[in-house]
Amino acid sequence: NFRNARRYTNQTFLNKTMATTSPLLHSIDDPRNQNPTLIHIPETSFIPTNDASSSSSLVLLKVPPKLPLSALSSSYIIGSSNEKPATLVSESSGTSYTLFRVETSNAFLLVPPSCDSSRMTAHLLGKGGETSFLECQFRPLPRQALLDIMKRYVFGESDGIATKELIRELQCSKKQVLEGLTDIKALEVTSEKFVLLKEELSWDVKSAVVDSCVEMGWIDDDDEKVDLEVVIKEANLRFAGGSGGYNLELDERFLRIAMMDLGCVTDDNNVVFDTDKIALYFAHTLLRERSPYPMKDFLQTWHTRLPGAHTAAPPLSVLAGLALVEKDSV
Numbered sequence: 001n002f003r004n005a006r007r008y009t010n011q012t013f014l015n016k017t018m019a020t021t022s023p024l025l026h027s028i029d030d031p032r033n034q035n036p037t038l039i040h041i042p043e044t045s046f047i048p049t050n051d052a053s054s055s056s057s058l059v060l061l062k063v064p065p066k067l068p069l070s071a072l073s074s075s076y077i078i079g080s081s082n083e084k085p086a087t088l089v090s091e092s093s094g095t096s097y098t099l100f101r102v103e104t105s106n107a108f109l110l111v112p113p114s115c116d117s118s119r120m121t122a123h124l125l126g127k128g129g130e131t132s133f134l135e136c137q138f139r140p141l142p143r144q145a146l147l148d149i150m151k152r153y154v155f156g157e158s159d160g161i162a163t164k165e166l167i168r169e170l171q172c173s174k175k176q177v178l179e180g181l182t183d184i185k186a187l188e189v190t191s192e193k194f195v196l197l198k199e200e201l202s203w204d205v206k207s208a209v210v211d212s213c214v215e216m217g218w219i220d221d222d223d224e225k226v227d228l229e230v231v232i233k234e235a236n237l238r239f240a241g242g243s244g245g246y247n248l249e250l251d252e253r254f255l256r257i258a259m260m261d262l263g264c265v266t267d268d269n270n271v272v273f274d275t276d277k278i279a280l281y282f283a284h285t286l287l288r289e290r291s292p293y294p295m296k297d298f299l300q301t302w303h304t305r306l307p308g309a310h311t312a313a314p315p316l317s318v319l320a321g322l323a324l325v326e327k328d329s330v
Contacts, residue, residue: 059133059134060133060134061099061134061135061136062102062135062136064097064136064138067090067093067095067097067136068093070092071090071092071093072090074090074091074092075090075091075092076089076091077089077099078167078168078171084171085098085099085100086098087099087139087172088136089167089171089172089173090173091173091174091175094173094174094175094176095138095139095173095175095176096138096139096171096172096173096176097136097137097138097139098136098137098138098139098171099134099135099136100134100135100136100137101133101134102133102134102135103133139171139172140176141172141176141177141179141180142170142172143183143184145169145170146166146170146177146181147184149161149166149169149170150181150184150186150194150195150196151196153194153195153196154195154196154197154198155187155189155195155196155197155198155201156198156201156246158195159189159193159195160189160190160193160194160195161193161194161195162192162193163177163178163192163193163194164192166181166194181194184196185257185260187253187254187257188253197257198244200242200243200244201242201244201246202257202258204239204243204244204246205235205239205242205250205254205255205257205258206258206261206262206281207238208235208236208238208239208242208250209231209235209255209258209259209262210262210278211238212231212234212235212237212238213231213262213278213307214307215234215238216234217308218271218273219275219278219307219308220307220308224273225270225271225272226270226271226272226273227270227271228252228255228265228269228270228271229269231255231271232250232251232252232255235250235255255271259271261277261280261281262274262277262278262281263277275314276318278306278307279302279306279314279318280318280319280322282302282305283302283318283319283322283323283330284322285305286298286301286302286305287322287323287330291323291330292329292330293329293330294328294329295326295327295328295329295330298329298330316330
């Protein structure tokens, strides 16, 4: 069942250490294997090195079917602590796997090559910590943990946190971390360094974009594309520091975050507004003013605030995730 064996690095399981997987990877799928229960490991894999952190111990690793063996050569292990198990991170596949030690009743025998020059002797593995048996379990990004970390790095109050630090703390791949940062609408302040926007600042940016959209009539035609630079220019005219008096000029980074709730930015840097998302924004403005809101009054006021593209209030289903709709109120 174990598809791979590799030389083991003693630093691997130390607290918060990161160790690259050894290039000495050998698979049971290797065509040199004469038997499906044998792994061929060249003798050179066991030649002692001058590196005090290395040993000739083995790790037998049951690799998940969806993780190609080629991905292991570019992987690394983030060491464990008393609270977190070690994690195998594969950047080439953009995934991470929690490593678990497992018990086995099988006997593993290391047999040297049948040549007179061999300096090795046959011996039984599994004694004295010289062999470890591990299994992998896919590790999703812990979104709440990411959010808790980012709350310590707020725009205007912090220089941000580097992606590599988040990878270490969350024990996930760079791809997983970047996708998570996008999901929570984090802002990249410098190359691969991120902060979280305060709720009020995020709302003020979004309001400036919606005001521009309505006043310029961009929402009147379905699927109308507007040049991103034009939207940035118009939004800055209406932002003016926002309610918090921020001394900043909105740029593409802020607009892309705002558009996650208002529409999308196309690959050719055009902005397309989503009428239902715009309607949801106006519903949100009402609920920020008053909550709970009597249903009849809410629907009437919501309808009057919607831009010209809406001839009627959209279905209440668009409020999913924003408000709890009850019989007589929202």
